[in-house]
Amino acid sequence: MSASDLxxxxxxxxxxxxxxxxxxxEQQQTQRLLIDLAMAWDIQAAAQKDDIEQALDYAKVTEAxxxxxxxxxxxxxxxxAEGIAQLVLQxxxxxxxxxxxxxxxxxPSAANVAVSISRRQFDSPFG
Structure with a gap:
């Protein structure tokens, strides 16, 4: 599967x-973070067999x-962001x-602040 077929x-x-x-x-209370994930996964086997064992289980990803x-x-x-990326990859x-x-x-003067990152399986935070 090529990168364009993901x-x-x-x-x-x-x-x-x-x-x-x-x-x-900030260290004395909780604050809400909003997380968006997009994960490259070949869904064809799961779709053809209608089988959760072949799918990326997004409930398990969410829990982790x-x-x-x-x-x-x-x-x-x-x-x-970096920790989540490494967790999901590994x-x-x-x-x-x-x-x-x-x-x-x-x-206070902005509706939101965010960071977005993209990581691939072969990326390493240690070079």
Whole structure:
């Protein structure tokens, strides 16, 4: 399957309440993050057999991502995005993942702030 033939599984608007932020007050309460994922996955086998065992189980992805985000306080949404990308690549074996992490209300004069990243199976944070 070439890169242009990739199918995509999406999870959009996943709401996760967690401790996130650089300021002391942010470390004292939870805030809501919104997570969007797009994961490259060949859906043909699952579609032909109508079999969840052949599919990318988005319920399991959602559970794993939520558990990871809530595991411990973090300061940056950049850290959250990178961690989610590595989790999905390693634990679920997708070929490519796009992650968007939004933190609504982080900047009072903006409706939202977010970071978006794209990672492939062969990418490594260590070069």
């Amino acid at each position: 199918d995509w599984v999406h999870i959009e608007g996943l709401q996760i309440d967690t401790v996130i932020g650089v300021y002391e007050w 991502v939520t558990a990871w985000v809530q595991q411990k306080p973090r300061q940056l949404i950049e850290t959250v 634990q679920f074996g997708v070929r490519e993942v796009e992650v968007k992490v939004s933190k609504p209300g982080a900047v």
